[in-house]
Every structure is written in structure tokens, then in C-alpha cells.
Amino acid sequence: MSPLTDTLTARIRAEGPMSVADWMATCLWHPEHGYYATRDPLGAAGDFTTAPEISQMFGELVGLSLAQAWMDQGSPTKAVLAELGPGRGTLMADILRATARVPGFHDAISVHLVEASPALRARQAETLADHSPTWHDTVSSLPEAPLLVVANEFFDALPIRQFQRDGDGWRERMIGRGEDGALTFGLTDALPREELAHRIEDTRGGDIVETCGPASAIVTALGARIAAHGGAGLVVDYGDWRSLGDTLQAVRRHESVPPLDAPGTADLTAHVDFEALASAASPARTTRLTPQGVFLERLGITARAQALARKLEGEALEAHIAAHHRLTHPGQMGTVFKVLGLTPEGAAPPPGLDA
Secondary structure (H helix, E strand, O other), X not given: OOHHHHHHHHHHHHHOOEEHHHHHHHHHHOOOXXXXXXXXXXXXXXXXXXXXXXXXXXXXXXXXXXXXXXXHOOOOOOEEEEEEOOOOOHHHHHHHHHOOOOOOHHHHEEEEEXXXXXXXXXXXXXXXXXXXOEEEOOXXXXXXXXXXXXXXXXXXXXXXEEEEEEOOEEEEEEEEEOOOOOEEEEEOOOEOOHHHHHHHHHOOOOOEEEEOHHHHHHHHHHHHHHHHHOEEEEEEEEEEOOOOOOOOXXXXXXXXXXXXXXXXXXXXXXXXXXXXXXXXXXXXXXXXXXXXXXXHHHOOHHHHHHHXXXXXXXXXXXXXXXXXXXXXXXXXXXXXXXXXXXXXOOOOOOOOOOO
């Protein structure tokens, strides 16, 4: 049980079962009891750790990739450097430190953060106090200018819907109350779904396919801006080219927990369908989907790791080696996480990625 359990149960009793998307949105963003609305979830004392919190090398290389994309497009004198879901501001701080010596870059950019959580905005303000960031609730209010944007572990937290194939139709997975009153999963009747017609060819009865309308809408907005004004985008997240299977998961204190257990107290995420993002990005161009480890190795993470290691010893050196391994190796984040780039038509892909 949690403070949000009674609220959700009352809503289901009054309105009927909820979609997985509505469930996720309420659990994550309820103004009083939502997961992101009430806490800083990152780090050892929180529930999960992201790549920027593991090592400074991640943000440094992401920043240099974006700065090179800016130079490849003629070093425009006004540009927007933006991050979606900036966490504690660690990634943006590393980007700004690594790019400080890129000629003209810091004179050209203004820093913008798309963040809805008041708790995390406060942490970002502390971390980035020297850089005067501007906050936005949505990407639609970002300035109309060349856009250099990164979204690291942002899209996985957006609400998904789940559909289970039944013949040539689909039954949506819903959340309701069981006979004992406890929250439980159920299914609607089977109906044709035009948006899933193309998935009949690669699924069988009982297979689950997930969709994320908010993710597609955000990438459509980013793609339109990059196509119109120039710039580059980097999407880094776990997932694959095409969604298949139930990937909804809940994490509390770095451990997997049942998704319906104590709503509002655990992080809820799902794997990203990169094929859907790439399709939504038009008229911007997208790069080939690239494993995070390959992306970072192409940018020189091993050489950077070796340079940093020369100043370390003992436990600090061991932690540094472990961080490099975690970010890049197969079976760790190196293959589980993928990178997709966005560019305007005719522009070179951001370094680390292939057209």
C-alpha cells in the first residue's frame, strides 16, 4: 500500500479499468504522491543510476559529439543546447565542461532544460548555477534556433500502452481490481488497430506490442525544429529497433519490484521502440541505431579512461575501471543501451554514429 493506492482504487471503482499509460502517468506525475513529482530518485541513495552519474566520461563525449556537429554545420552564432529530462544536471555540467575550449561554442549557445519535476529542477539549478539555464515544461517552448539536444534515459519513462494480439485484432492491457479488491492486470475485448496493422506480419497470438504516443509526438517536434533550423539530436536509451513483449518494469532501491506494488514509490519504465522514434522524426534524418558501447568507443572513451586512470589509485582506480566496463561492455550498458541521432537533410551524422 501507498498514499496513491487509495486514489487509484477510487478512480478505477468510479471510471473502470485504467490503461497502462494512464497508470504510469498518474504514478509518476501525481502532484502530491507521484514518483518524479516528490523526490530525487538518482544515485546510490535513490532507486537507479544513469550513465552521467556513473562516470564523467559519458557526458564529456556526448558534449564533444554535439559540439562537432555544431562545427560541421558552420558554427552558427546562436544555438540552443538542450537536454530532455536532465536529472540532477550532471550530464549537462559535463557537456559544458568538456566543450569549454571549443572555439566560439559557449559564446553561441544558450542552455535549456526540459524538466517537469520541481524536485529535480532545484537540483539542476544548484548544479548549473554558473550557466543560467532556462527551464521548459515541454519541447514546444524551446527557442526557434539551431538545436543541439540530448535525451538520455528520457523516453523510457514516458507512458506506454500495451496490446496483446488476438487473431487479427488486439486486446489492450488494462489495470483494474481483482475479486479480492487488489490491483491487477486485465484485457479488453479484441479490436482491429490501424496503428498496429503493420505488426500482424511479425507477431503471433499472445504477443504483446507496446506503443508510446508521447514519445512519437516529442520526436516529431524535435525533428521539425532540426530540419527547419539545423542542429543535431542524440537519443540514448535502452530498447531496440522494434517493440515486442512486455517490458514494463518497476525499480525501487536498485531492485526490481512488481509494477503494481505500492504505486508512486517506484520508478516505472519500458523499453524504447527506436523504429517508432525514427519514423516520427521526419523530415529530419536519423542515423543508424548504434549500441552505446560502440558509440563511446568511436568517440575515444578508452583513451579518455586511460588518461584519467593515470591520476588514480586504489579504490578510486577500481571504481573508474568498473565504470568504463559498465558503460561500454556487452551485457552491460554497452549493448543494452542504444543511440539514435537526428540531423537535418544533408548534414553529417554526429560523431560516433553512421548515416
